[in-house]
Amino acid sequence: AQSVTQPDIHITVSEGASLELRCNYSYGATPYLFWYVQSPGQGLQLLLKYFSGDTLVQGIKGFEAEFKRSQSSFNLRKPSVHWSDAAEYFCAVEREYGNKLVFGAGTILRVKS
Amino acid sequence: GAVVSQHPSWVICKSGTSVKIECRSLDFQATTMFWYRQFPKQSLMLMATSNEGSKATYEQGVEKDKFLINHASLTLSTLTVTSAHPEDSSFYICSAREAGWSPLHFGNGTRLTVT
Numbered sequence: 001a002q003s004v005t006q007p008d009i010h011i012t013v014s015e016g017a018s019l020e021l022r023c024n025y026s027y028g029a030t031p032y033l034f035w036y037v038q039s040p041g042q043g044l045q046l047l048l049k050y051f052s053g054d055t056l057v058q059g060i061k062g063f064e065a066e067f068k069r070s071q072s073s074f075n076l077r078k079p080s081v082h083w084s085d086a087a088e089y090f091c092a093v094e095r096e097y098g099n100k101l102v103f104g105a106g107t108i109l110r111v112k113s
Numbered sequence: 114g115a116v117v118s119q120h121p122s123w124v125i126c127k128s129g130t131s132v133k134i135e136c137r138s139l140d141f142q143a144t145t146m147f148w149y150r151q152f153p154k155q156s157l158m159l160m161a162t163s164n165e166g167s168k169a170t171y172e173q174g175v176e177k178d179k180f181l182i183n184h185a186s187l188t189l190s191t192l193t194v195t196s197a198h199p200e201d202s203s204f205y206i207c208s209a210r211e212a213g214w215s216p217l218h219f220g221n222g223t224r225l226t227v228t
Contacts, residue, residue: 036219043119043206043219044157090156100147101208101217103156 003027004093006104013081014112021076021107023091032094033074034101035065039087047089050074061085086111115141117209119220126197126227134192134223136207142187143209147217148180151204160205163190197227 005024013019025031032051036044048059055067065076074091091104116139126132136146145164149157161177163169163184171177179201181193190209194201206222 041204041222041224043117043221044208045219046216049216100159100162102159105156 004091004102004104006089006091006107008107009105010108010110012110012112015083016080019076019078019081019085019109021089021091021109023074023076023104024072025074025091025093026072027093027095029095030067030069033065033067034092034094035059035063035074035076036090036092036103037061037087038090038106044090047076081109081111083111083113085109115139115211115215115218117143117207117218117220119207119223121223122221123224124226126225128198128227129196131193131195132197132225134194134205134207134225136190136192136209136220138188138209138218141209141211141215141218143190144187144212146184146190146207146209148182148190148192149206149208151206151222153204157206160192194225197225199227201225202227 003026034049035047038044047063048057050057050067058064063078067074088106088108090106092101094101118137120135148160151157160175161169161171163182165184165187169182184190204222208217208219210217
């Protein structure tokens with residue numbers, strides 16, 4: 001069965017600092033990969049997705065993620081974090097398009113001023 | 114962009130009663146809708162997948178008689194928590210997609226508290 005691992009439960013960064021949130025997946029083939037953000041008490045917003053092609057994908061709000069097949073990773077990055085980025089971030093995997101999403105446990109991002 | 118409206122955003126009910134949560138796609142036709150449950154400080158767990166006009170497919174361990182899902186139209190799916198108990202208290206989120214190569218759109222979730 002496919003699984004998604006987000007090893008960091010909490011991360012705290014200073015405003016203006018760079019950010020990297022880790023995500024590893026286990027699945028035999030290359031799945032479809034997603035990053036979502038969830039503000040407290042809210043639903044999820046799609047930040048970016050990877051289906052194929054260029055392994056560095058750009059998303060909304062200045063986020064990007066890089067797919068590394070050799071490491072089975074899809075880490076999320078942002079060069080300069082803003083206080084409004086404080087939220088919970090979920091990595092998700094979809095085995096084939098139209099199939100169900102499997103979510104990681106989430107990483108809570110705190111931004112200190 | 115595509116919007117999924119979920120209602121209510123929060124609900125408190127007494128143990129033993131039933132609660133219905135609605136999920137509507139406002140500007141697109143959703144052939145498939147998904148229902149998730151999220152416990153505090155945990156990830157989303159898929160409960161069931163529903164396709165318009167057919168029975169929902171439940172994930173292992175989800176009681177289909179307790180969590181009734183109806184997807185009667187291309188813009189509406191409902192989740193009814195029957196005979197709710199305090200352990201059913203959770204955050205329930207729906208998502209929807211059009212047919213074909215379209216992304217999932219999520220509702221804002223419903224906070225259910227059973228007293």
